[in-house]
Amino acid sequence: MAEDVFKKIVSHCKEYGFVFPSSEIYDGLGAVYDYAQNGVELKNNIKQYWWQSMVLLHENIVGIDSAIFMHPTIWKASGHVDAFNDPLIDNRDSKKRYRADVLIEEQIGKYEEKIAKEITKARKRFGEAFDEAQFRATNPRVLDNQKKRDDLHQRFSDAMNANDLEGLKQIILDEGIVCPISGTRNWTDVRQFNLMFKTEVGSTAEGASTIYLRPETAQGIFVNYLNVQKTGRMKIPFGIAQIGKAFRNEIVARQFIFRMREFEQMEMQFFVKPGTEIEWFNKWKEMRMKWHQALGFGAENYRFHDHEKLAHYANAACDIEFKMPFGFKEVEGIHSRTDFDLKQHETYSGRSIKYFDPETNESYTPYDIETSIGVDRMFLSVMCHSYMEEQLENGETRTVLKLPAALAPTKLAILPLVRKDGLPEKAREILDDLKFHFNCKYEEKDTIGKRYRRQDAVGTPYCITVDHDTLKDDTVTLRNRDTMEQQRVKISELRELIEDKVSITSLLKKLV
Incomplete structure (x- = not known):
């Protein structure tokens, strides 16, 4: 079921202009x-939310943009040449x-899924009387799967820490893990x-030097940290x-x-006193989780x-x-990298990049x-959390992206009811006024219902319909994507009603 979703x-991303396979006309x-077109707007809004949460909300964090090509010795110093x-x-x-x-890891996840299914069945059977802790501690099937999961987890952890490649293969054989394509264990x-x-x-060719495309952006920060510190007169801690x-x-x-x-x-590197x-x-763990949860996807x-x-x-x-459709997966890493990187670059470059602390004079x-x-x-x-298929009261199904309004590619769709009687001209007048404040789209093709559905599918939080009454009283119908509720509002009030709800600022206010 999750795979189908x-x-x-993936199909929705292509059909509605979010993500295309690269070089598709050459078979990709x-x-x-x-x-x-919609994907780049959503992506830029995500980046803006992150960037402003770092450099706008913190006086001691600044930004840089380092080059993709760097001196090859940097990757020797960082350990990437030998250990990546x-x-x-x-x-x-x-x-x-x-x-x-x-x-x-997927095999470990299968044991966890079996345990979760047993708990779900028991919860349905016992209702409010269900005691999950007692069930976990006493049910034979749960205990059996928990032991298998824990034993496998320990073996896996030991093999990874020891870089034991033979041990990893033996685990795969012992667990009977098969190839998803062939179904065999011929590894x-x-x-x-x-x-x-x-x-x-x-x-x-004779004078060329081998260099690498950077596998991470962090090293560009480390080799520039002292330049930034001195030119920006930064005091530790700073990022x-x-x-x-x-x-x-x-x-x-x-x-x-x-x-x-x-x-x-x-990436943000935050330099602190040893x-x-x-x-x-621990502080950054807390702050980063708060940043994610401010989007409203549920703790x-x-x-x-x-x-x-x-x-x-580290x-x-x-x-x-x-929680993706294919299980819990990493979206962010938080690491205490010690002084490893800076010391390595000191060693390999032969230059001192120590920080002088004016408070301690060291x-x-x-x-x-x-x-x-x-x-x-x-x-x-x-995208995964926002994609929904909803059953409507009339029996129809609507596909809607319930994107956080501040991240949505288009904030407001402006729709004339018909393509005559001066309605398109009035709609474009509204567009020309609001386009300086947030991303608006004008659309006049098809029935108003079909246009609503298209805007739902790309995640536009608000639509306004310009009709014949608009020409009389300067009011429009404002439709909310999530509730589909409609209200009559004055054109002069549109910016005030919408702007705060769709701005990155509305998210940033949740973080302070």
Whole structure:
């Protein structure tokens, strides 16, 4: 059922101008997508919400835009050249390649689903008398699946922490995990695969140097942190925010725009005094969850997932996961990266980039808290939660995107009832007045009902209809997307009624 819904969302994205497969007339390019006319507006609004929540609401956070091409030694210093790998396994029968860790995580999820089904059945059977804690502690089927899940989780965690590729394969064999395509267990050994794209810079082949397309945007911040600190006269704690493209040669790219080879990140590195990093890590966890929940998607659709295997640079890490149609998946990572990156760049560059603290009269290497969101994953989470098919009282079904109004591509559709009698001219007069304040669209083709449905499908929160009474009393019919309620309002009141509800400011006010 969830898979069917996801297929509908993917189809909806193409049909209504949100996301197109890249290079489609040439049969496409795997795991690469183009944002269409509505998609780019939604994406820009997501980025604006994030950017303003960082640099507008915090005096001690500023932004930069670093280059995609960077000196190749940066990636040696960061560990990406030696350690930026995925564990991959092939099925010999289907010739398909998979990430071994993802196959095992999905198996863990199956045990969790079995437990959830048992609890759902019991809740229906016992009603208000149902005690979930007691049921979990006593039901044999729940206990059996919980043990299998916990034992598998422990083996998986041990293998990942030890970088035990043979151990990962043995888990896949022991659990009887089959290839989704062939249905067989004819697996190869697990191998490591580096995810960075290489290219060359230089005018001739002989004089060209190998460089990399950046696999993350964070390093551009680290190598510029002292420049920003000095020119901006920044005092610790302070942060640097950046939105930009990153590139990873994902062999197993799937689930639409969830995992792509070219993607966009919104990252903020927050530099703090050593010893205070865990306190700031917990503060940023709280602030980032608040940012997500301000969209109104329901607290039950988010959860923290603490990392058991920490990256080589971290002393604490967690993900914010969102409930997609295919399960809870990471949309944001929050990491305490210690002083690893800055010290590595000091070592490899041979230059001191320590911070001088005027209050303590000492120099030290700051610690760093990172918050990192994939814009594309955020886009997908917004689309997945907003897509709905509603049964109406007249028996019809309407497809509607209940996007947060501040993120919606179009805020107001202006619709003349008919294409004559001066109504189009009046509608365009209203458009010309409001288009300076928020994104408006004019549409006159088809019946008013069909036009309402089209605007519902692209998530437009408000429509106004210009009719013959408008010419007499300067009023229009204002329709609300979510409730479909209509009210008569004066044209002069439209901006005041709509602007605050559809502005990014309306979201930002929930954060302070």
